[in-house]
Amino acid sequence: MGMAAFFSTAGKRGNASASSTREKSTAARATPTLTRTRTTPTPFVLLLLLAFFQATVGSKAVSGDSETCNGEGEGECEYKPGDAKQPPPSLEPIAARDFGSEELCANTAEAVDGEEDAKDTVLVRLNGENNGILMKWKPGCGLSLARSAARKLRTSRDGAEKFPLYLYDRMGYPIQNGDETAQRGRVERAGSTVHVLLDGETWVWPGEEVGHSWSSEGIDYLTLSLSPKVILASNIIDPETCDKMIELGEQNLSPSPERHYSDDPKYKNYRTSNTAQLGGKLEKKARRRGERAARLPSGYSESLQLVRYNPGEWYKEHYDFYHNWEWPDTTSTAERFVTWAKHVLKYTTETQPLPFSFQAAMKKTEYHLDIPENENGKLFDLQAFDGACGWYLLEMDRAESVIGPDWMKWMLENLESKSRSLTKALFDKHPRAEHIFSVLIEAWNASGGCPGGLEAARARRIQPNRHVTVFYYLNDDFEGGETVFPKAIPPEGAKQIIAASGTIEAVTEPRVREGMNECGKGLSVTPKKGAAAIFYARTGSGNLDYMSLHGGCPPVSGVKYAMNGFMWNKNAKEGWRDWRHVFQ
Numbered sequence: 001m002g003m004a005a006f007f008s009t010a011g012k013r014g015n016a017s018a019s020s021t022r023e024k025s026t027a028a029r030a031t032p033t034l035t036r037t038r039t040t041p042t043p044f045v046l047l048l049l050l051a052f053f054q055a056t057v058g059s060k061a062v063s064g065d066s067e068t069c070n071g072e073g074e075g076e077c078e079y080k081p082g083d084a085k086q087p088p089p090s091l092e093p094i095a096a097r098d099f100g101s102e103e104l105c106a107n108t109a110e111a112v113d114g115e116e117d118a119k120d121t122v123l124v125r126l127n128g129e130n131n132g133i134l135m136k137w138k139p140g141c142g143l144s145l146a147r148s149a150a151r152k153l154r155t156s157r158d159g160a161e162k163f164p165l166y167l168y169d170r171m172g173y174p175i176q177n178g179d180e181t182a183q184r185g186r187v188e189r190a191g192s193t194v195h196v197l198l199d200g201e202t203w204v205w206p207g208e209e210v211g212h213s214w215s216s217e218g219i220d221y222l223t224l225s226l227s228p229k230v231i232l233a234s235n236i237i238d239p240e241t242c243d244k245m246i247e248l249g250e251q252n253l254s255p256s257p258e259r260h261y262s263d264d265p266k267y268k269n270y271r272t273s274n275t276a277q278l279g280g281k282l283e284k285k286a287r288r289r290g291e292r293a294a295r296l297p298s299g300y301s302e303s304l305q306l307v308r309y310n311p312g313e314w315y316k317e318h319y320d321f322y323h324n325w326e327w328p329d330t331t332s333t334a335e336r337f338v339t340w341a342k343h344v345l346k347y348t349t350e351t352q353p354l355p356f357s358f359q360a361a362m363k364k365t366e367y368h369l370d371i372p373e374n375e376n377g378k379l380f381d382l383q384a385f386d387g388a389c390g391w392y393l394l395e396m397d398r399a400e401s402v403i404g405p406d407w408m409k410w411m412l413e414n415l416e417s418k419s420r421s422l423t424k425a426l427f428d429k430h431p432r433a434e435h436i437f438s439v440l441i442e443a444w445n446a447s448g449g450c451p452g453g454l455e456a457a458r459a460r461r462i463q464p465n466r467h468v469t470v471f472y473y474l475n476d477d478f479e480g481g482e483t484v485f486p487k488a489i490p491p492e493g494a495k496q497i498i499a500a501s502g503t504i505e506a507v508t509e510p511r512v513r514e515g516m517n518e519c520g521k522g523l524s525v526t527p528k529k530g531a532a533a534i535f536y537a538r539t540g541s542g543n544l545d546y547m548s549l550h551g552g553c554p555p556v557s558g559v560k561y562a563m564n565g566f567m568w569n570k571n572a573k574e575g576w577r578d579w580r581h582v583f584q
Helices: 043-058 102-109 142-152 180-189 239-250 281-293 333-347 356-369 382-395 399-403 405-416 422-429 433-446 453-457 494-500 572-583
Strands: 121-126 132-136 165-169 193-198 213-216 219-226 229-234 274-277 305-309 315-318 466-473 483-485 523-525 532-536 550-552 555-557 560-568
Touching: 121 142, 132 142, 142 165, 142 193, 219 523, 229 523, 239 281, 239 305, 239 560, 281 466, 281 532, 281 560, 333 382, 333 422, 333 433, 356 382, 382 399, 382 405, 382 422, 382 433, 399 405, 399 433, 405 422, 422 433, 560 572
Parallel strands: 121 193
Antiparallel strands: 121 132, 165 193, 213 219, 219 229, 229 532, 274 305, 305 560, 315 550, 466 532, 466 560, 483 523, 483 550
């Protein structure tokens, strides 16, 4: 294959892609140590020891692991055979950086063919994608690898390699910077496959192919569909927790709210189930478990909701993301200045310092704002950089014609009185803010500042919205009640493919339910107690996925209980604030 040829996950690197990745996380539960003594224990003592053993081994947190495995009572540790208990990898995004020398990282940008030594290569894919390219792998050169891959994979976002980029291993964990040995170990354990996430993107499981299975953090995953992306996560919560969540929420159930798209009569009785908002320690643990299952940072999920479907009750086909209101483009010049400033500070390093002209302005800021230097003699402080930009604008040759004498006087008075966020305030209030910002960017680029100046400030903004749903099944002692995806087109023999993975009745043949014809189309997921259907409202590139249309089919007999876990592409509370104008 050629240098830029694409590799299918079922191709030469099948061992790193289409084969079932089994990152088993065995819960190493503590057991009591029995010390040999000369005294034979009485039957009563033996019974006490047996009870203690059962309580210790049998007790489970929401995650199915020990409640105190990370010392914080969260119960979310990942275990490796033979290792001591340890906290799971962080899910906070980490911008890729180069820690290796320029010479070391120079060849990282090269794509290779399939004949190269596998130890020195890595399969690089975009977020949520199953195809990619082979590239030379140099631990310590993460940014070079990410930039080159973003260019060669022909992303839809022109110039994306200029923005912050993020590397994740195949199991959805951000790859740490710095420690080359740790980087190599993480990537090799994950099948020598990494994913590049562009700025603003949020992790999407690749899925590989229908019927693909893998395990991580005590959860067994199974891909049910690639478009829409639907994954069944078994053992996400234990049976006792399922029963407890029903008990806690049932007393607060009320008719499910429905804000639909018009007053058309066809939307009458569109959602006939009942819903209750959940809270408390147990809900928090279940919510955090779902976030980790979807590989999202803490806080990205809304509070969980209990839903109940009595026989004949449904929720007809709908989307979980907000799509029926237009997102206003209200980004101000001041906001774009802050975006650009954060980009600059993130990429200002020892090898790429501030341009000399800005260094002089920074010195004045240090003095006037009383901000001490850090141990490297440089400041990575947004307020300090804001002040430096203010001094630079004030002292440039054409300041009077660009800013105006009255504004210059205002700036000088505020700078000398140690006002903070001055430049941001200038761009927020000045009638020619856009022109002044362009002048600042031009000066920065001409001075040799880090790349991505104006582009970073004007980058396509990925709108805040719901990103993925984790739909927890709390019982399965009923008939019907499937989760249906009417737009899904399962491959021929999908039910047999999935059944061959060892999961029984993960999907059922679509069948029409009275009053809800869409239940007879596409893909139907069979509820399984303690499992969850994970399905994505967005593609890996951040676009809304209209294939994710889905519905809750009515139970034929018995009562169905489940929980909604709506998860955003940012902190859920912040996302709600961004969208609250549509509810006013």
